Amino acid sequence: MELVAAVYLMTDLMPESERFGLISQMQRAAVSVPSNIAEGYSRSHTGDYLLHLSHARGSLSELETQVTVSVRVKRLSREHATDTWDLCQEVGRMLTGLIKSVSDSYKN
DSSP states (O other): OHHHHHHHHHHTTSOGGGTTTHHHHHHHHHHHHHHHHHHHHHSSSHHHHHHHHHHHHHHHHHHHHHHHHHHHTTSSOHHHHHHHHHHHHHHHHHHHHHHHHHHHHHHO
């Protein structure tokens, strides 16, 4: 959820011309991360949970790419993107750990 808030604050710094482009894509990808975690957690089967965790990781990868693109095409400064990028990396590590933990318990 912290990542979602950070993305919304970061995209407020982007030009209005990106409202229906990168801004929209970044916000949707960010919201998709915790949404997929929540949806998977509410499922009855561990395999479904793992699938949704994988979708969350995919959305996170999309967001990382979009942050990189935003800096490369000069819609965001590197300094404005750094905190969100770092948060993406942290969420990625947490997701990897969660996937490993759930997967290990699924095998047992």
